[in-house]
Amino acid sequence: MSSVGKALELLMLFNDAQPEIGLSQICRLTGKDKATAYRYLQALENSGLVEQTPLTRSYRLGPAVLQLARIREMTVPRKSGAESTLRELADATGETAHVTVLSGTAVFALTSCESHRHSTRVIIDVQTFPLHATASGIAALSFGPEGLLDVAKDTLTVFTPNTATTMKSLRAAIDETRRSGFSRSNGGFESDTRSIAAPLFDQSGLFAGAVSVASVATRFTPESEKMIKTRLAAASRQISRNWGGTVPDELERAWQQSLTPPHELEAAP
Amino acid sequence: MSSVGKALELLMLFNDAQPEIGLSQICRLTGKDKATAYRYLQALENSGLVEQTPLTRSYRLGPAVLQLARIREMTVPRKSGAESTLRELADATGETAHVTVLSGTAVFALTSCESHRHSTRVIIDVQTFPLHATASGIAALSFGPEGLLDVAKDTLTVFTPNTATTMKSLRAAIDETRRSGFSRSNGGFESDTRSIAAPLFDQSGLFAGAVSVASVATRFTPESEKMIKTRLAAASRQISRNWGGTVPDELERAWQQSLTPPHELEAAP
DNA sequence: AAACAACGGTTCAATATATGAACCAGCCGA
DNA sequence: TCGGCTGGTTCATATATTGAACCGTTGTTT
Structure with a gap:
């Protein structure tokens, strides 16, 4: 699988039961290395698809998904x-x-x-x-x-x-x-x-x-x-x-x- | 920039003025190679973030963004x-x-x-x-x-x-x-x-x-x-x-x- | 308070992975 | 028929990804 696909798998980890996930937890869920998961999250964060909570440093979906959803709905x-x-x-x-x-x-x-x-x-x-x-x-x-x-x-x-x-x-x-x-x-x-x-x-x-x-x-x-x-x-x-x-x-x-x-x-x- | 970041750039091409984009157009907009852009789109499509219109074969944002937006809103x-x-x-x-x-x-x-x-x-x-x-x-x-x-x-x-x-x-x-x-x-x-x-x-x-x-x-x-x-x-x-x-x-x-x-x-x- | 474990984050050599020129096939209009 | 455009595919090359080991911090246990 391409690295892009692997990065996008991280996105799909977020759900109603688990809307905020820490780096270690993400590694456990995906079996990925810590460094790899971290770099993926950085890329996702740069595009606004995920963001880090300032306090706990765990990750959650970012505001860009709202933008995309609005465009999708319009389309x-x-x-x-x-x-x-x-x-x-x-x-x-x-x-x-x-x-x-x-x-x-x-x-x-x-x-x-x-x-x-x-x-x-x-x-x-x-x-x-x-x-x-x-x-x-x-x-x-x-x-x-x-x-x-x-x-x-x-x-x-x-x-x-x-x-x-x-x-x-x-x-x-x-x-x-x-x-x-x-x-x-x-x-x-x-x-x-x-x-x-x-x-x-x-x-x-x-x-x-x-x-x-x-x-x-x-x-x-x-x-x-x-x-x-x-x-x-x-x-x-x-x-x-x-x-x-x-x-x-x-x-x-x-x-x-x-x-x-x-x-x-x-x-x- | 990581390939993940480059793939996510493609996502951000979609906007109100241009909600559906063909492969060649994407290459023109990003300066990327056709093969590269195609592989990125494949990865994005596999995760549902984009989809192909059956008729024109052009790409648009997929249903997964709605899922993510719902979770983001809940979070x-x-x-x-x-x-x-x-x-x-x-x-x-x-x-x-x-x-x-x-x-x-x-x-x-x-x-x-x-x-x-x-x-x-x-x-x-x-x-x-x-x-x-x-x-x-x-x-x-x-x-x-x-x-x-x-x-x-x-x-x-x-x-x-x-x-x-x-x-x-x-x-x-x-x-x-x-x-x-x-x-x-x-x-x-x-x-x-x-x-x-x-x-x-x-x-x-x-x-x-x-x-x-x-x-x-x-x-x-x-x-x-x-x-x-x-x-x-x-x-x-x-x-x-x-x-x-x-x-x-x-x-x-x-x-x-x-x-x-x-x-x-x-x-x- | 010292030791400990778990966390997020960083480094660098090894190597798996992305890349893009060239290619194919189908479609459309001239 | 031709030429130009499209989406899609291939493969040798070379670049970007990988993960073990590392660091500093935090909060918990002894």
């Missing part, structure tokens, strides 16, 4: 284009809702929204969603660019006893997703969590991300599933429109079929 | 702690107000707010404020850490015919700022612009940034200057409090003196 106002819909989705379903975006071959968390209805909620605090183990990731594999499955093949990490790690089961999940229009993860990433996702499309007409609802497993019933899927389809249409895209007709048909109960199918001509 | 909610005050300041003065933060030896723009009162406004679209040529920069030199003047000495860029570029004039400006508690720039960075700034302090008790009002020169009168200074002092107190700091007593005294008209001084014992 691709996807986050703002998804937030209101996501709020409605979380309120309507009573669960935690996520929007992810595909960038290159990785699925990034864009924004999330928790419902206040239940005291138990699903809280997922990651920046990249594994392709093979999350509903959003499987949506990307099912509706995204071709080469994505090869990328997933190389990183079939086991997260829980339920994680599907064979290519056969993964292909089956993709087939089912393409058929029904919804992808799912039954505790394959976080135990006791059931997620359903629908794909999102942008102005290029291609898969751009996914919207998902993560439900606590004990609350998950056939009734809630159908309600969630209905809301997800609506949310997908709305966010895709905000992003300049539309839901493909074939996906609309897939949704319609999988949301129509069998007895109504028989009644139809 | 140091300075921007949010300054925004409401800045809005009031802009409304009260009828001018454009800025808040800058000192990170290392650079003064970064944190947020700004325009007034809608006049059709002509000062719009400053930079990410770093020069130490020697802006009111915010001179505030940093006057109230910030010791070594800052040495940094400024090395980069006395000329921006307008009014830019003060001698160390003598710069020292005079610093002395006057320490005496009055307000720094100023009379068109030294942008022509026809008069700026006044007051320092900000955070939980460390040290200088943390500045709040400034940029006025169109033709509107600038002794009356408006006094009003602006009064508002600036109030804004500085409020933002410093939001950041966990307080305005030092000696600065309060300096403000009080420079806001008291001479005839009242004579009347006092």
Whole structure:
């Protein structure tokens, strides 16, 4: 890996649980040498991406990331284009809702929204969603660019006893997703969590991300599933429109079929 | 410069005017080799800091910057702690107000707010404020850490015919700022612009940034200057409090003196 | 108070890594 | 068809990165 890549790994160490990190701690987390980590941090600090707290001398993200975020938002106002819909989705379903975006071959968390209805909620605090183990990731594999499955093949990490790690089961999940229009993860990433996702499309007409609802497993019933899927389809249409895209007709048909109960199918001509 | 630093320079190329840049354009802007720039962009893309638009193959800031910004805001909610005050300041003065933060030896723009009162406004679209040529920069030199003047000495860029570029004039400006508690720039960075700034302090008790009002020169009168200074002092107190700091007593005294008209001084014992 | 450990930061020889000229392939307009 | 532009790739050269050992400081333990 290039030294640039290694330096950028340091940036990704900062998260909600650990927003300020000392030099030694950074060395421990990355396995890097102290001098190397120090030089990286110097470079990052020179560009304002990190800064040192004057008192503790530990490092935290710097003000430049705010600048960059503002420009990113101006360039691709996807986050703002998804937030209101996501709020409605979380309120309507009573669960935690996520929007992810595909960038290159990785699925990034864009924004999330928790419902206040239940005291138990699903809280997922990651920046990249594994392709093979999350509903959003499987949506990307099912509706995204071709080469994505090869990328997933190389990183079939086991997260829980339920994680599907064979290519056969993964292909089956993709087939089912393409058929029904919804992808799912039954505790394959976080135990006791059931997620359903629908794909999102942008102005290029291609898969751009996914919207998902993560439900606590004990609350998950056939009734809630159908309600969630209905809301997800609506949310997908709305966010895709905000992003300049539309839901493909074939996906609309897939949704319609999988949301129509069998007895109504028989009644139809 | 380290390769990490050079890679991060690429990041800073993206701005409002040019949010998407092609590989060749990046090479032109930086003078770097095509292969080098390409490898840097690959590294930046792998971490999600930039992404490629699928259609034009040009590069833009990626979704990871949003993640980082969220964590930064959570860690140091300075921007949010300054925004409401800045809005009031802009409304009260009828001018454009800025808040800058000192990170290392650079003064970064944190947020700004325009007034809608006049059709002509000062719009400053930079990410770093020069130490020697802006009111915010001179505030940093006057109230910030010791070594800052040495940094400024090395980069006395000329921006307008009014830019003060001698160390003598710069020292005079610093002395006057320490005496009055307000720094100023009379068109030294942008022509026809008069700026006044007051320092900000955070939980460390040290200088943390500045709040400034940029006025169109033709509107600038002794009356408006006094009003602006009064508002600036109030804004500085409020933002410093939001950041966990307080305005030092000696600065309060300096403000009080420079806001008291001479005839009242004579009347006092 | 002395000893100790952990911290951030610095140095310098060894070497792994970045570099860029040249090259390829695809696209567009003339 | 040509020429110029684009994004992307290769490989010998040489430069920038690396990490063990070091220093000074801080705060804790004996």
